[in-house]
Amino acid sequence: MLKKIAIFGVGLIGGSFALALKQAGAVQHVVGAGRSLASLQRALQLGIIDAIATSPADAVADADLVLIAAPVAQTGAILASIAPYLQIGTVVTDAGSTKGDVEASARLALGTKISQFVPGHPIAGRESNGPDAAIANLYVGKKVVLATLPENGQADIERVASAWRQCGAVIHQLSCAQHDVVFASVSHLPHLLAYALVDDIANKPHADMLFQYAASGFRDFTRIAGSSPEMWRDISLANQEALLQELDAYQLKLTQLRGLLASRDGPGLDAIYQNAQQSRHRWICAIEAAEKQNKEGGD
C-alpha cells in the first residue's frame, strides 16, 4: 500500500493512474500538481486527487511515488523544481512517449539523485484529454514500458512496476535507447507518415474533390493524424535521431516499390504486399492471443 503519491499533470494519463490505484485500494492519499489550477480543481471535484499541492516541496514531501504525466518538454523543469525536496525514500517516474530526452533532462535536473528516477511509458490513450477523460480501467491489459537506468535500484523499479500492475498493466523493460528505436518505428514514424499524407492531399488544388471520395480505409490510415500536432512535434524533435533513421529506411522502401511499379514488376510488388499482409496477420493473431491470455489471467 502506497501512503502518498504525487501526480504532476492530472489529465487522462495521470488521472487514470490515480483512479486505478484508488480503485485497487493501493494508495491512501493522492496529491495533484500542475500548471492549470482549473484542471487541478476539476480533478479534486472528480475524486481523482485528494488535495492540491501548494508547492513542489509540498507535493513530494513524504511521497512514496511521484508520477510526471505532463508534456515531455516540461519534464526537465518539473524534475528541477522537485529535486531539492526529494527525500531518500521517494521514487519518481514519468509517462512520456520518448525516453532518451527524458533521461538526459533527468540527469541534468536530478544530478546525484538520478537513481530515484525510473523512466516509464504507458502504451495507452484515448481520443479525449483532461481530468474528465480519466478512467480507472485505462491501463487494464495495456503495456507499460519501464526504460530503466543503470543507476536504478531493483526495489525502486519494483515499486513503480507494482503500482502499474495494480492498474492492470503488463510490465516490459527496455533501455531508454531501445525504447526510442522501437517507438520511432511502430509509432512515431506512422504518425509522421499519416500527417504527411493528409497535408499532401489538403494542399492539392482539387483537395475538396479528393476528400469527398476518401472512405473508411483512408479514415483508419489517417486516424493518428487527428492527434495533437504540438505533442507530436515535440515527440518528433525529442526522438529526432531514431526517427530520421526510420524515415530514411522507409523512403528507401518506397523508392524500391516505385521501381517495381515503374517497371510493371507484378511478382515484385506481390512479394512485398504478401509479406506485409502475412506479417500483419501473424501480428494480429499474436496480440489477440496475448489479450486473451491477459484477460484469462485477470479473472
Add this chain to the structure above:
Amino acid sequence: MLKKIAIFGVGLIGGSFALALKQAGAVQHVVGAGRSLASLQRALQLGIIDAIATSPADAVADADLVLIAAPVAQTGAILASIAPYLQIGTVVTDAGSTKGDVEASARLALGTKISQFVPGHPIAGRESNGPDAAIANLYVGKKVVLATLPENGQADIERVASAWRQCGAVIHQLSCAQHDVVFASVSHLPHLLAYALVDDIANKPHADMLFQYAASGFRDFTRIAGSSPEMWRDISLANQEALLQELDAYQLKLTQLRGLLASRDGPGLDAIYQNAQQSRHRWICAIEAAEKQNKEGGD
C-alpha cells in the same frame, strides 16, 4: 423493375448487389456466372441468385443489366466472352476499383457495342469475401461512382444509377481518368504506404520486438495492409501512371519533412502537422454531416 440481371462474380460485391435489389423488389430474376462452380452453387443456396448460367450467351440473353464483379484483371476476358451475345437492350456495368484500364479493355472487347458499357465503382466493402459475406445493406448510404464514357446514352446511365439507388447508394459521376486520379490519391497510395511500412518493419532483424510494442495507432494505420495482396498488386499496376504521380508527390513531402526534422525546425513541423490535423477534422465533420443527411433522407 428489372426483369433479368446477370452477375459475373457472386461474391461480396456482386452478391450484395443482387440481395439488395431483391430486397427492394427491384428485380424479377437473377442469373449468376463465374469461374467457381462452388461459389455459384453457394449463391444459389443462399438465394442470392435464382439460376446458374450455362454459358456466357445464356447469362446475358434478355438481360436488362449485367454486373461484372470479378477481379479487375478478368474484366476484359468476361466482356469478350459476352460481346457476341449482347443484345441491343442490355446495359453492362462493372464494380472494379480502377477505371482507365477497364475502359481500355472494354473498348477492345466490345468494339462498337462500347456504348452499352457504363463503368462503375461502388465504394463499399467488408473484411470478408465470397457469397457468404454478401449482405443486402452493404451499399446503404455508400457512394457509387459511375465513370461514364462519352458514348454512353443517358437512359443506359440512368438504368445503372437507378439500380444502385435501389441498393441505397448515392450516385456520383466522374470520367474514368478523373476517377483514377482521385482514387490513386485517397485509396491506392495509402494501401501502398501501409504495405511498405509493414514490410519495412517485418524485414528488420529485431522485427519481433518491434511488433510486440505496436499498438492501436499502428493497427489502424496498417489495417489496409491486411487487404488481398493479389488484388492490390493488380490495382497498383492497373493505375500505374496516376499512382506513380501520387507516390512522387508524397516522397517530396517526406523529403520536406525530413529536412524540417533534421534542422530541428519545430514551427515548420508544427505547420504541417497542424494543417493535416485540421484538414482531417474538417473532413470527418463533413462526412459525418453527409452521413446524417443520407440517413434522414432515407427515413
